[in-house]
Amino acid sequence: MKKAMHLTPQQIVAELDEYIIGQKAAKRSVAIALRNRWRRMNADPEIREEIVPNNILMIGPTGVGKTEIARRLAKLAMAPFIKVEASKFTEVGYVGRDVESMVRDLTEFGITMVKTEMQERVKGKAAEQAQERILDILIPPLNSKGLGFGNATKRANTEAEPSSVTQQGTPPSSDEELNQRTRERFREKLNNGELDDRTIEVEVKKSTSPTMQVFGPGGMEEMGINLQEMLGNLSGKGKTTKRKMTVAEARDILVDEEAEKLINHDDAIQEALERVQKQGIIFIDEIDKIAVSSAGSKGGPDVSRQGVQRDLLPIVEGSTVNTKYGLVKTDHILFIGSGAFHVAKPSDLIPELQGRFPIRVELNSLSEGDFYNILSQPKNALTKQYEAMLASEGVHISFTDEAVKELARIAAEVNEQVENIGARRLHTIMSSLFDELLFAVPDDIKEGNITIDKDYVNQQLESLVKDKDLSQYIL
Numbered sequence: 001m002k003k004a005m006h007l008t009p010q011q012i013v014a015e016l017d018e019y020i021i022g023q024k025a026a027k028r029s030v031a032i033a034l035r036n037r038w039r040r041m042n043a044d045p046e047i048r049e050e051i052v053p054n055n056i057l058m059i060g061p062t063g064v065g066k067t068e069i070a071r072r073l074a075k076l077a078m079a080p081f082i083k084v085e086a087s088k089f090t091e092v093g094y095v096g097r098d099v100e101s102m103v104r105d106l107t108e109f110g111i112t113m114v115k116t117e118m119q120e121r122v123k124g125k126a127a128e129q130a131q132e133r134i135l136d137i138l139i140p141p142l143n144s145k146g147l148g149f150g151n152a153t154k155r156a157n158t159e160a161e162p163s164s165v166t167q168q169g170t171p172p173s174s175d176e177e178l179n180q181r182t183r184e185r186f187r188e189k190l191n192n193g194e195l196d197d198r199t200i201e202v203e204v205k206k207s208t209s210p211t212m213q214v215f216g217p218g219g220m221e222e223m224g225i226n227l228q229e230m231l232g233n234l235s236g237k238g239k240t241t242k243r244k245m246t247v248a249e250a251r252d253i254l255v256d257e258e259a260e261k262l263i264n265h266d267d268a269i270q271e272a273l274e275r276v277q278k279q280g281i282i283f284i285d286e287i288d289k290i291a292v293s294s295a296g297s298k299g300g301p302d303v304s305r306q307g308v309q310r311d312l313l314p315i316v317e318g319s320t321v322n323t324k325y326g327l328v329k330t331d332h333i334l335f336i337g338s339g340a341f342h343v344a345k346p347s348d349l350i351p352e353l354q355g356r357f358p359i360r361v362e363l364n365s366l367s368e369g370d371f372y373n374i375l376s377q378p379k380n381a382l383t384k385q386y387e388a389m390l391a392s393e394g395v396h397i398s399f400t401d402e403a404v405k406e407l408a409r410i411a412a413e414v415n416e417q418v419e420n421i422g423a424r425r426l427h428t429i430m431s432s433l434f435d436e437l438l439f440a441v442p443d444d445i446k447e448g449n450i451t452i453d454k455d456y457v458n459q460q461l462e463s464l465v466k467d468k469d470l471s472q473y474i475l
């Protein structure tokens, strides 16, 4: 995928086209929204702060690509992205997740994203340092007896290597030199992977205790954050522990550890905060579930739904949220709301919130023809996924055009007869289609070429499709 910031709206649509069939209007809207951010950042600073993102409301039945479009967009934009379910939130003051937590989650994502990128950049150096640490374990440096445990001495040791090489053949003049030579020999073996299976004892950072969600009263999640840190310290965060593992395992762990040490965490946080605020995308799924349908709304959950909407308002409008990394302004975060809006209508959202999602796009339900395209065209098409999976076992499958057409037809038929779950139906159908084959390989079928034709499709699926009870459960 191309780097996104410079993509024009039409290029963005073209990129999305590689994964998503149809839904032109939705692709167009998100492409404009993404480009608008670039436009904003390149606009005259005087007015830059004034330009607000145009949040989008995607409306359409289940399984037609709403989430998929947003997800692909975020990948394309290399922007911090999270997807939340509107129905999971509760009003401030009640037990449960308050809406501000979505901004905290997004920030968390941004931090991980930036750190991963930074660590990727120092991978080479980290690998070198990890190598030295493993060498130290295999062949402890001589002067490790005393207090001179520091890295500097170790490094000095290894830098002495050329001289020892030039003296090859002559008897070792000192323990030091002998040690040095052995190290070199082991270094070579390490590089060749000869020692990968050897077990060594490594001092590694204690894995951080699993994060705990603590809800304070009044939705004060920051309290939870502090508590978490305290608990973390109690359980010995930052301490090390000795563990036995193979050299290969140790390498993976130590490279990560060294990479972590090499990056500047403050820089990472600054960059992440910046990126979250300027480029973050929050996808709010099932936003229709917090709308109060005009038909028959009487107290109960409706009241709290409206409460969630009211809480959501300032965040979407632009406010400042306190996260454990610092304050995050939400003014320029792009929000994409999504829902089927079968029962409730966008007009059932509180008016202020409606106004905050000015762009409405409808996604169409998918036809048999779309299914055919979805099965064959996208880069990650299901047919390609199964081909790749089986190819890993040496079994090469190919689909006839008729077979794909038949699969599309069956998907459309089952959707009509049982329940319309959109393209998700293709997943269930394909897994039924391949059930037998995936079990037979490699025990019964070792390798070879298999053609999936229309007959095979019918043979595998016909009984399921015919029997309505069965298809309700299986397809």
Ligand SMILES: Nc1ncnc2c1ncn2[C@@H]1O[C@H](COP(=O)(O)OP(=O)(O)OP(=O)(O)O)[C@@H](O)[C@H]1O
Binding pocket: 019, 020, 021, 022, 023, 060, 061, 062, 063, 064, 065, 066, 067, 068, 069, 285, 339, 340, 374, 378, 422, 423, 424
């Ligand atoms: N237009 C499409 N093109 C390609 N694949 C699609 C399309 N629509 C749906 N899919 C496939 O179907 C799956 C479900 O789609 P998605 O998650 O986008 O549904 P949704 O519209 O968000 O539904 P829901 O309202 O239930 O959340 C995706 O994993 C994707 O692979």
Ligand SMILES: [Mg+2]
Binding pocket: 066, 067, 068, 285
């Ligand atoms: Mg979805």
